[in-house]
Amino acid sequence: MKSTASLFRALLAVSMLAGCSSYRPTPAAFHEVLDQPYRLGAGDRVRVTVFEQDGLTNTYSVDQSGYLSFPLVGSVPARGHTAQQLEKEIADKLRQGYLRDPDVSVEIDRYRPIFVMGEVGAAGQYSYVPGLTVEKAIAIAGGFSPRANQES
Numbered sequence: 155m156k157s158t159a160s161l162f163r164a165l166l167a168v169s170m171l172a173g174c175s176s177y178r179p180t181p182a183a184f185h186e187v188l189d190q191p192y193r194l195g196a197g198d199r200v201r202v203t204v205f206e207q208d209g210l211t212n213t214y215s216v217d218q219s220g221y222l223s224f225p226l227v228g229s230v231p232a233r234g235h236t237a238q239q240l241e242k243e244i245a246d247k248l249r250q251g252y253l254r255d256p257d258v259s260v261e262i263d264r265y266r267p268i269f270v271m272g273e274v275g276a277a278g279q280y281s282y283v284p285g286l287t288v289e290k291a292i293a294i295a296g297g298f299s300p301r302a303n304q305e306s
Contacts, residue, residue: 191236192284196220197266200237202244205257210248213263226252237262270295273302 194200196218204210214222220233222240227247232240237260248256265282268291275296298304 193234194232195266199264201261201263203259273299
């Protein structure tokens with residue numbers, strides 16, 4: 155009887171101490187939205203409008219090498235560029251013997267997918283949306299699994 159009471163007290167003390175563990179907030183990067191322009195990469199699809207040039211206005215995909223195949227000028231580097239940088243790049247190439255003063259507009263038609271892996275409810279490929287944070291991506295993937303180590 156005495157050993158049962160001692161065992162009970164020991165278990166009670168351990169459970170009380172476990173409840174005293176300190177709270178560790180998630181790192182800022184976990185839920186922080188980066189205030190930076192989106193950079194293009196393989197798999198993105200952009201809508202390029204060349205005003206008064208209907209034959210050049212179309213949607214184009216960034217290939218696996220990071221280039222956009224554009225009529226008249228060929229391959230245009232897109233990986234790592236913003237939409238505004240790509241506008242300038244296309245306009246500069248069109249100025250080289252094709253159009254006098256091209257007015258080019260680039261907007262993102264479809265973002266490349268993101269991949270959420272690890273101890274989440276449903277790891278896999280998901281659509282990117284502007285403003286997506288790590289926290290939101292994990293929520294979209296079904297949240298952390300019970301085995302997930304959320305401290306590191």
